[in-house]
Amino acid sequence: MPRSPTLHCRSCGTAVVLRVPDDGDTRERAVCPACATIHYDNPLIVVGTVPVWGPPEAEQVLLCKRNIEPRWGKWTLPAGFMELNETTAEGAARETDEEAGAHIEMGPLYAMMNVVRVGQVHMFYRARLLDLNFDPGHETIEARMFAEADIPWDEIAFQTVKVTLERYFEDRRRGAFGLHTVDID
Numbered sequence: 001m002p003r004s005p006t007l008h009c010r011s012c013g014t015a016v017v018l019r020v021p022d023d024g025d026t027r028e029r030a031v032c033p034a035c036a037t038i039h040y041d042n043p044l045i046v047v048g049t050v051p052v053w054g055p056p057e058a059e060q061v062l063l064c065k066r067n068i069e070p071r072w073g074k075w076t077l078p079a080g081f082m083e084l085n086e087t088t089a090e091g092a093a094r095e096t097d098e099e100a101g102a103h104i105e106m107g108p109l110y111a112m113m114n115v116v117r118v119g120q121v122h123m124f125y126r127a128r129l130l131d132l133n134f135d136p137g138h139e140t141i142e143a144r145m146f147a148e149a150d151i152p153w154d155e156i157a158f159q160t161v162k163v164t165l166e167r168y169f170e171d172r173r174r175g176a177f178g179l180h181t182v183d184i185d
């Protein structure tokens, strides 16, 4: 669902008004009528990994069963919101650790997807698992490996995860991985 707009001033708590600021801006912003703070609501970045294991002809991908809303009980690649004071790759590694307790060697950026409708950018890195010892955090019911034939396509939590997995297995078959930039409707 689209992110809800700012309703109250983050500085003083007064109800904001939507208007175009006088400083040459061209978009409506949430402006505080009391202290004049202008709130810029910009897209959020979601970072994650495609952690794989095994030889190319029998490669498996790590998926996590969500223990949180939205999409409780659905499967996802480990991913979450980027934090301050980290790079996108660091955030992807952190989320992989937090959600699966997986040990990985980070690879290159693999997919960057604009999800304009909800104001998000999703970035997935390739990653190679160093072992199959997982220790899922509280956000995950279960973390396990899936061969392509066993991927629960109808139970994937997010469109960006589904697209990333589809592209990944296509590239695996071709034996060549690029960087995929995709706009999700």
Ligand SMILES: [Zn+2]
Binding pocket: 009, 010, 011, 012, 013, 014, 032, 033, 034, 035, 036, 037
């Ligand atoms: Zn204010």
